[in-house]
Amino acid sequence: MRLQLQDCQNNQTAEKLRRFLCRSLGGLFLTMCVCAVIEIRLPHSQAQDLSVPGADASQTVIDIRIRGNETIPESVILQKIQIQPRRVFTERMLLEDHRSLMGTRWFFSVSVDFEDTPEGKVLFFTVHERPIVQSVTFIGNDHVKTKMLEAWTGLKSGSPFDHVANADAVSRIEQEYKEKGYYFVKVVLEKGANPSDRQVVFRINEGPKVRVQHRTFEGNRFWGAGDLRKNLASKEALLGFFGGFYHPETLPQDVEALKQFYHNVGFFDVEVDVQPRFSPDKSDVNLHFTIKEGTRYRIRSIRYQGNQVIPTQQLQQDTQLREGQDFNSVPMAKDVRKMLKQYGELGHYFASVVPSPHFTETTGIVDIVYEIDEDRPRYIRNIDVAYDGDYPHTKQTVVWDRMQVFPGDLANPDLIRRSRSRLGGSGLFEPNIMFDVVPVEPENSSFASRSRTYRAQSPDEYDTEAWTNEFAEFTRQAARLSTIGSYPWLPEESADSSKGTSPEGNQQPTKSKLNNAIDSKPIPPSISPTAANEAPRQWSYATVSSSAIDQRTMGGHSRLFASNPAASKEITKPSADSSAWDSHGTAINQSASKPPVESLVTGFRSVHPGDVFQAESSEFLTSNLPNTNSPIIRAQSPDAGYGSPYYDPAPGPRDSVLEGSPYRNQFQAMPPGWVDINVRATEGRTGRLMFGAGVNSDAGLVGSFVWDESNFDLFRPPQTFADIIEGRAWRGGGQRFRLEAAPGNQVSRYTLSWTDPYFMYSDYSLTLSGFYFNRFYPDWQEDRLGGRIGLGRQLTPEWSVNAALRLEDVELKHPASPTPAVVAKEIGHNFLSTIRTSVTHDTRDMSIMPGEGHYGDLAWEQAFNDYNYSRVEGEFRQYYTLHSRPDGSGRHVLTLAGLLGWSDRDTPVFERYFAGGFQSFRGFSYRGVTPRSNGVATGGTFQMLGTVEYRIPVTADDMINFVAFTDFGSVEEEVTLNNFRASAGLGLRVVVPAMGPVPLAFDFAFPIASQDYDDQRIFSFYVGVNR
Template structure:
């Protein structure tokens, strides 16, 4: 049995009390009380010895903070047999945070087996709450088991934040307080305080006060036992850049080098404020540029002058380029698993004749390690070394590979998930304990976690394992949770729905069992209402991706959708749909998925034009649609929201009527295929193809107008009116849809910034009255450009398309059209 003291355990070992306690612990149950008394006395004496040791200058090593966490906080002075049960849990030291909240955050439970791993995770969860400066967990015998005692030290509460200094000529106090995330009544977090000080300094720098000084002082108010925080802000003198000159550059024009410098002189489009850190980064940026171009020996320095009265600075950047180096021969040594040819295929940057740079050599060394890592050699290390060949003055590069042994996964640890249950993360992982490490599986696991939409960041690390086997390692999956719940409302205009307002409540990490928080199980719940000038929609949707913890998705939708007659967007009638569906789906393998859906809805058609033909007028009335749909898809995209590579192949078969009842009988088949290519500068090229056919059968003489295919507009062929590509009524010229559809789209996206992309597109396709007309041709095309913008209420698409053909029923080709919508794409 090990006894861990709060500080050093070395003195306890030196006094021999460790072995005494072991003997006492092994005594019979009749001496249990004496054993506990001796243990407590031993701990007190050890603490006394430790104090004596410190006073006498004993240099015995103190445990690290990590050892304090792993040793001291999992039961000081008590070794716990694994088979013991937890009989009680007690919380001490909490004044502001309720015991109920604390107990809801830990996984240790009464009547469950005691587990040091769970205790360690509990400490992590409590620490991530940010409420406590110290967390200790102790244990004691209680009613035949163990009482777990959680001892907390709460952070101090902020009573008041005071700003002082000569900042009033630059900032308003309320603006400064808005930049501070620490608020009165919250806990004083030292990490957040440091971030707030940096935020205040950044504000000063943006205003040109590069030499601003900001400090903090905290003082305890004994009357309230709360902290008074004082922030001192001294902006100093404002400085602008008047001129930047570059001298000594021979191989690159000054204009090109100045583009690399983010510090700009004062002018019409730049304030020119001097920021010392930014200017130093500019110098390093220039050095990095030269080194990547093969000028390994480059030296760059600068001189600064100033006009004190006017607050201006002048800079001269001096460049000593040195000689340019290129790669000569490449040698590989130490490799047995892969051939030299296989390894050289991974070297993208260091190849004979290419410009040599240290950065390129390091990146290719990492590429070699990745090659081995993907095969399970997690201990592989590759180093690049250079030799300047005196004959040809080229740099020969040698990569020395230390392959190491194969690595195997011991345990998987999940960190950073406060709301999300561990099992939600684990079920997306493609590696399991006991398996050989596989880089491709780790990469796919990361993609799947990111596609959930629950996490801002996903990363993994490999840590030493507690196993005695040298080839075993633990996998640590680190996640940073994002906000998954939304309450949103707003309004807008689109070319499809005209004026519209909406309100939505959504939680994509829903858990109906977790009262009152309702988060953490990975379910999706949405309630949405839309009211517009021509449309009224109400929807409820729920999806459980793992029904009963099996990889079978279950979901349902309930809805009521109304759309008024609006010929401008291709509706020559009023349409009302009320109903719902039930969904089941399952993945097979890594990318294949099969889905089934039963749909039941009532459709009402009214307000058909008096001038319409009899074929269109016969759609008036109420009809029940009852159908079963089967879908098969293969999705290899790297990202669901922003794919850069991969493809989606999907097809559906739907049967309405017949064995499923209802008023209409038809059979519909559709396919949707997309392929994505990653190009230079993070741009992407996407090809899409959609095709479909629908046929009536049985007692139905024609396919209902609301189940036919339509094209034209924002989501199909841009440059044309909504739903205006395809058959129209012979008299009213209203679109009536067709039984066959084929649409192709090519779209190139180029990012201008994280939230904004420009798009170039070409659309081609048509809708035909009958399936037999599929091969008759008559394709219609459009071309144009647009923008993609990320907003808090969802992605915004704005396109301008030019038509190549005239619309059916129109005498001449129309002009270009704008298409505006709130959606990512097709």
């Protein structure tokens, strides 16, 4: 007892001593910090003036004088001083005048002192002037204006003189000249290099402007010169006079790019050298590349390491790169994407597949080892949204609507990538969208935080029912775990499973018990009534409760939305303490017009006999693959063990939930983890005012005026004047509003439309439009005035359905004579009302000039009211890539297309089928393929058209393509092909980036089979320009 008391007293004494030392040291530290701050805020040149000899706290002077000024007049200096003679001034005013003089940067130093005279005190400012530039002269600048040189150097008369800065200006001038193509420029500083100078004179010898005229290659047998040129950063001058400046710093990049280009197809020993060859007058240069290709490596074996969740046999199915083939990174990248897709479907978001080439002792032979880190299955917890900018107006639901994944879903990388592509392709945001997937450790998940009492440190503390219910809650939040097969880490139900116990005697949970618990236990409320009235900035499972959300089932998912009105308001930037943005935010570039040339094998850990290849990165680069939507092949997860994902490290945060559990042996496959998706975007310029023009052989010349707003909000009218000034009125809902006027000499079209792609926060789209259409046909003039209501839904990435109601007033006038009866009865105004439904299946790799996949559309339309007829139409297009270069470019594409349509005999003439023109039947004029009556085109009720087209690239960059085609089919009054037509021809497709993604089309077609009354046209074209 006495010992304990003595210990207690000693502890109290130690505590008092500790507090005294802390206070003393803390006060001393604070005093030192204050002194340091004062010293920092008042440098020596200023702090010394706080105590001026002869200065009182408040006094007057009879005069103020300047000493030491040589070039700056005293009157100019006095204008910077606020103290006036014979007026009271303070020490603070004196300090401010000192700062004012130093702030002019005219002086190296300024000192202050007082002198007593019989009349009173005189205040003296003694200055040490900086030298001033008296003049700046440039000699020999024949092709660059003096004003531009002054802007490059920052030198002008009256600026501070600095001989070091003058010397630096020489290299700056030379660098700017070289950027303009004057590679041999020389600049000499004739005056201004000595501290005593006050004039600066540059003498410039510009030399010739050097342009690259040719890029030639020697020793290339595998790749053609055109294929190699497209990888070079050095460009040739257009027509020998425009662009193509010579920049020698790009030559090492060109050499490396060519090496990587060869590495991608297995030429690992390639050697590349470049020599610039100048013309006698140095104005032209030829870049000559010498290439030693070496041996192309062949694959001896392919092995898989680290995979246990997915068996090797499943990974090997339908692989494109196989043993015995030449190495090629393009099919290997496709195989890696396929493997990652399999892991992604299981929720292994951070799984990685790193191909490692192991070079053998035999030259030209390589083994490929896929090193796999499977990670663990993960589920999405939160989807956080934040917008940058001064006045963000976009609702957070605009981002959520475009997500392909939802809280509680498996973290499927493919769906997350599609979500990111949707956001990037929506045009609502700037390209640098931050789309960060952040792992959440198990101890931070709701399962871990809510189950601390069930960690079974002893058999008596463990409650099996509570553990089962808690884990059921965890799996219930992961909505995809609703099937028995989704729990690979739990044992199967056996005949005596009810009697199974843990080593400590507790009953083991099984899959069926978990499923029963999930079906029977509701989700507990997790939002208080107060919190429900606040606008959440994240879409998460934690905000889901029966009192705060509505559930709408869409496409097999339960989409969750806050029911309070505030939840749909826009959100502002995240607070400064939001560490997720600072530590995990990474910019996503959506623009990928031409990806940089990178090696697809840079990230390999290659092993040579006797040495180890040190890779620069573990990332597997796929930026130059033709499919820009390919997933990123990730590096190894930072929290995963090396090699097998079942590597059992020391107990840590990753499995703290399961530490001490009597069933730990049943969890060898790692429990699931959580991820948060952080989206941070800057609102883009969604309003566009476009002017354009187009001309084609079917519609003639057509102008275009378009006002388009892609972030429109019909339900947000301005409530205050600030809403208009700050751009919030009618904006922020992700809807699209479009006003278009397209007058032309043959066709005029005026349209007003509004579309909500996610109507009422669902997967349904709603479109309302009104239009006026006028067309001068050869046999009559047609005016249409009407509206359309469309409803659609994207069922899957490939399947979509649409329905539309169309109401029109169609007026036919000025018919040709003689007028057939089928036309005469429609002269005047006609009211047309139809309803149309369609289903579409689209697997094309791209919508413009696709190379693989197909497009199919099946539609049914029924007219009612004044007209009563039915129509069935089907369209199908299939694309095959028959050949491509080893890098995937230069695709030879075969297209098979068919169009089939049937309509009732009661169909009015203005709704019948006509064919002809560049979009339907080349070799015939627009609407030139049709039944006729007395020479007047009357249309048909049945059409069947087909096309076979073969497209071949002409240039290495695929910007010019050659096509050979044949069109065939007919338009008939009955279901027959009695009047069969066919044509064959050749054409060009020219892609001009400045004119948009749609290529210019020029086709020459010659009818092979035709009818005497058909209108033929040999040449058809399409050209369009938009700005």
